[in-house]
Amino acid sequence: MAGQASVPAAKKGFALPQVPKILVYTVGFIPAVWLFYAGITDQLGADPMRYLEQALGLWALRFLIATLTVTPLRQLFNINLLRYRRALGLLAFYYAILHLTTYLVLDQGLDVAAIVADIVKRPYITIGMATFVILVPLAVTSNNAAIRRMGGQAWAKLHRLVYVAAIGAALHFILVVKSWPPEPLVYAAIVAVLLGYRLVRRTTKRASPRQRPA
């Protein structure tokens, strides 16, 4: 009896108390609200614009990483957070918008010539901008209607672009700093592990049937 009962429980995944998705968004936006409040009230140190810009970018990367942990958590630890993945992905996108807006408006003062020169000449800006562009179609199709319209397979294929975005975001972070300080390297390592896990799982899954003796 106990065995029978455990089967559906295992399929459903680790029994986490379900919270409304709106709560994920609310909690997710706390850093942004605090950063803007602290920025306006002069609590972000000597270089508040740069602090805000970098913190928003970092939160975008963190939410992107959170999105990528959903699948391994389910497959390896049977913890199912699938119902929050869209919220996490969209939060990454919203923070990317705030990060980009801060760069365009507060950092560059909407100086179009300087911005265009940056995008063309500075690899880290080029990569950052490309990463944002990649996130746009993913955010636009992050709803049930889009999945229905596109069909599950095509939708899943498109959303694999999130792997490219994660690489772009990690690279963007590494290229903006002087020398090789630990923080961007740690984030890059986390992204590498999350993507490496998928690669390994894919190759072993493909290889295993062929390994069976005929």
Place this chain on the structure above:
Amino acid sequence: MLIRRPADILPSEITPREIYLNRRQWMAGAAGLALAAGLPGVLSAATLNAAKSPFSTDEKKTSLEDVTSYNNYYEFGTAKEDPAAKAKSLKTSPWTVKVDGMVGKPGEFAVEDLIKSSALEERIYRMRCVEGWSMVIPWVGFPLADLVKRVEPLGSAKYVAFETAYRPDEMPGVDSFFPVLEWPYVEGLRLDEAMNPLTILAVGLYGETLPNQNGAPIRLVVPWKYGFKGIKSITRISFVDKQPETSWNKQAANEYGFYANVNPSVDHPRWSQATERRIGEGGLFVKRRPTLMFNGYAEQVASLYTGMDLKKFY
């Protein structure tokens, strides 16, 4: 009924300036005595008397708080707030600077002797960081040229090499898992750059001895060059005949040259150097200002580089 409000006058406005200053001097003296007696806990900043200088800018000074809380001093960590939080562990007294190499009078100089024997000046300089921000800092120091003359460089000496203290026990950043730079931090100047009257060894800022995070007890300030040329907590100055190695150049030669003159028309390979943000100006809504050739000191230093291709010798 008449209700009197206390007058909005600061005590410092009532006390005559001389007496006020004397009192500070006396307190500094007392702190010195206490130090000499080996009492702990009195390592706080001491007042320095410094003459004004025609080289000072009259631009608005960056606040003491910003100057002492937003620092690059990687021996104490790579975050801007790390040095202020962690540099207290550096023991800056006693401190000697070893001067050696191609000089007639090499020697070890105690920092307190250098302070006593020099005519200290206040130099309010612009400081432009290679990262694209700037400050205006009232340094207290003396021309490096004064020290150079004292040690009598030989004719063969063409460059001056500098070295920062290397103390893993007191510097949490130097033995980190990710070595950001090769330690000790080293810098260098051409001898004529070292002799330029703008080049100073700073021992204080805002009228008091240097806080540790700003490079106590003695550091280099070369205002027409990017901030990383201003090597901190100097323990050794060597006179040499070949261009010395410099830390950031060793880390990434294509990004940080030996000269590192502030130059808006020569970009860092990864970012523009055309503009800068002045720290403390505008807060979140800081406006970029154009970066000036040689950080605005072209009149005094441009002649040092006549005929040189500054795109090649960046």
